[in-house]
Amino acid sequence: MDSSVIIEQSGIEFGTSGARGLVSDFTIEVCAAFAIAFASVLKKEQDLKTIAVAIDNRPSSYKMAQAISVGLKQLDIETKFYGVIPTPALAFHSMQQEMPCIMVTGSHIPFDRNGLKFYRSGGEITKADETAILKIKAPVLPIPLELLPELKILLDAKQIYITRNTEAFDKKTLSGKRIGIYEHSSAGRDLYGEIFENLGAEVVTLGRSDSFVPIDTEAVSDADKQKAKDWVKEYKLDALFSTDGDGDRPLLSDENGEWLRGDILGLLCSKILKIEALATPVSCNTAIEKSGLFKHIERTKIGSPYVIAGLEVLCKKYSVVAGFEANGGYLLASEVTLNGKIIKPLPTRDAILPAIILLSQLNVTSISEMVNSLPSRFASSDRIKDYAIHKSLDLIRDIAQHPERLLPGLGFEADVIDMDETDGLRISFVDGTIVHLRPSGNAPELRCYAEASTVAKADNLVLNTLTRIEEL
Template identity: 25%
Template sequence: MKQPELFGTNGIRGVPNEDLTTDLAMGIGKAIGTFFNGGKIAIAKDTRISGDMFMLAVASAIMSTGSDVIYVGELPTPGLQYYCKSKGIPGVMITASHNPPQYNGIKAIDKDGTEIDEESEIKIEDIYNGKLFKQASWEKIGTYNYDSTAIGLYMDSIVSMVDEKAIKERRLNVVIDTGNGASYYTSPTILTKLNCHVVSLNANPDGKFSSRNSEPKPENLVDLISVMKTGKFDLGIAHDGDADRCVFIDEKGNYIDGDKSLALIVKHTIQKGDIVVTPVSSSDALENICREKGAKLISTRVGAPIVARAMIDNNASIGGEENGGIIYGKHQFCRDGAMTMALMLNLLTHENKTVSSLLEEIPDYTMAKSSVARKKSWEEIKKLLMENFSGKKMDFTDGVKIFDEDGWTLIRPSGTEKIIRIFSESPSKSLAEEYNKTYMDFLANL
């Protein structure tokens, strides 16, 4: 099957004025406008300093095709997606999500609020490569308008999906680190609406992400972890640059891996007969939980749009990835950091237990992650893996998943960077780390 060349796992990304130029942005903008063929197209951006440049380039290109552009502001990607779903119009998000500040990107959103599928991405690329752009006559060129209601619409929708009254009565003590990204206003405000006692870190827009790196990994959350170790708070929360992901710190200051927070939220959200969707990179803990609850688990290739499409096709209630990206189908079919945050508040309120005690109920698996630079083509790497580890069971749903005696390792090319990602899991921490090192060393020496 043909794969998109410009669109990666989550849109087009690159370094401004290097591999992501305004010429490329305008060409893609024209292709998007041509593909959606008239009407209105919403556009938003995160806080990156190159956001205005790319937003204006894409917007002007879309208008040249005869579509009207509605700028809805600086807000999380799921905020734009909810607006698109609510209004029934497509959209474009200018973001590089968790990538460092020197990156930016372009993500296309469908009329139902989901990220466009691969087939649509290929059609947009074909329009771009063939310069098959629609060009409106002077009197039919699109207009540019601003709609300030998107942020309020999004925040109110999040609050409406949880037990607002109970959470307000619980009055949880929460620390949130928005990392100078797109959630700097929305997530602290949602917490305030839910009557939490809120301490905010880095809740100011800063396109250089001066306070910390955008990806919410433990090494980037030193300040948040330090505050949580004071023992004065119930929950620590952190987002990435565009806030489609959310990770947590427990009341003792311990970082909670994304696979564990996903398992915890799934366990306290699903009922018998429900369907859960997750990529092959997710923890086996989810399979155990679904079996225990009488729910069905469906595994897919890695990528939030792929998970979302599978959820729609199978009428799944919840899904997500091990990186803190949870998709709550009852709200919208996309990763949503604020919705994930609200679901965690909801279960803490109803269970009336600490986060650490709730995590003790989750099947205990350890996941080790690493990456190496991709020096050869993926097809060459895949062939070498199959030849050198031919005696082991393998799965090729996405990349190569190799099963060892008491665990597994998934090896796949990143859709956003020129690296190979390596995920290893086992009930034994030492084995997970051993498996990860074995395959990392093999790939590094190719």
């Protein structure tokens, strides 16, 4: 059977970042088919001998990597396996080696789901590449369970990632600072402490879990919000750091245990790095424009492939270019100089760099003071789980076509001044509030983003909107 038939019958689809689906659908044959299809697309353009593979801490990820390895062997392609490391660590090493790679991860989605992220030697694949992977008809041989090999773990990708994130800083950058790491089941939990300690920090590790914890940096749970406040107070921390499952989306708290929104973290990082031009999704905080810090801001659809496409355009005109998403994932498209030292580009979502950049300022100011220096625009977000994509699309279409009839029923009385359908439906009201609805690209969920002049208003907008939608 060829790869396109196996993939189509699996029901697994590409979302905003990679192919995602139920673990039960990622059979040995399906994983092998995706690997063979990806490699077959690349082999049309280059002589391909090796592909790098790494995994997150999900229970299903190692077996998926084994299946990928067997699939690649059918094409006489060697698998270099780097074990459990963050997605950006695998991507950075592979880019330096000019080697394609596959990351086995479902990112932040629940453990009964998983996914695959694909990278060419120069970075993430494009939407056109995704289509090519789905359509190519590459033969896939049957793979008995007993043929799955034990994979030997290589360590150089981990070390290269640590070096990339420390070599531009003085070894005393974080001297005298206590940094907490909420480890849970993050793929980077065994290297973040080393990074911060290399910069002089005293590290406190917290919350390691043997079971997978689906941390969503755009919808932090009340329990994790309280954990941050409690831990910062109990351990006298200057900041608390964490990530999602595969380490490409950051969580950073201030000295009071308040988690920063991802787009605020990205904005502050870009300010410190003196970025000239930004690419960022339409869902990100309008404080970016109101700050007046950037020569150009390119607003894109949600998803790293769209941000990367925006970065490629900006790099033709500007020298210092970066991007970030509402989830905090930071994409550095060009070299930047900080304190007279070079930070190498990594044009894929990364969690550790924006955190280090902010923490490097702690001898001058606090994180809360940095946040308070920005225009007063506050965002909130949450989602309705197990909400079918077709229901989300129908709802969004109906609101766009009949706002005067449907918006009052959702609690909106203010006049609409703009409706942006770049990605989902983003509605701006005359009172300065913004509400954005869209289906998740990774799971059957309806996401709601809101922006207002206070945290309470933004939180209430999200809560009231989702509550009324559930009552429909």
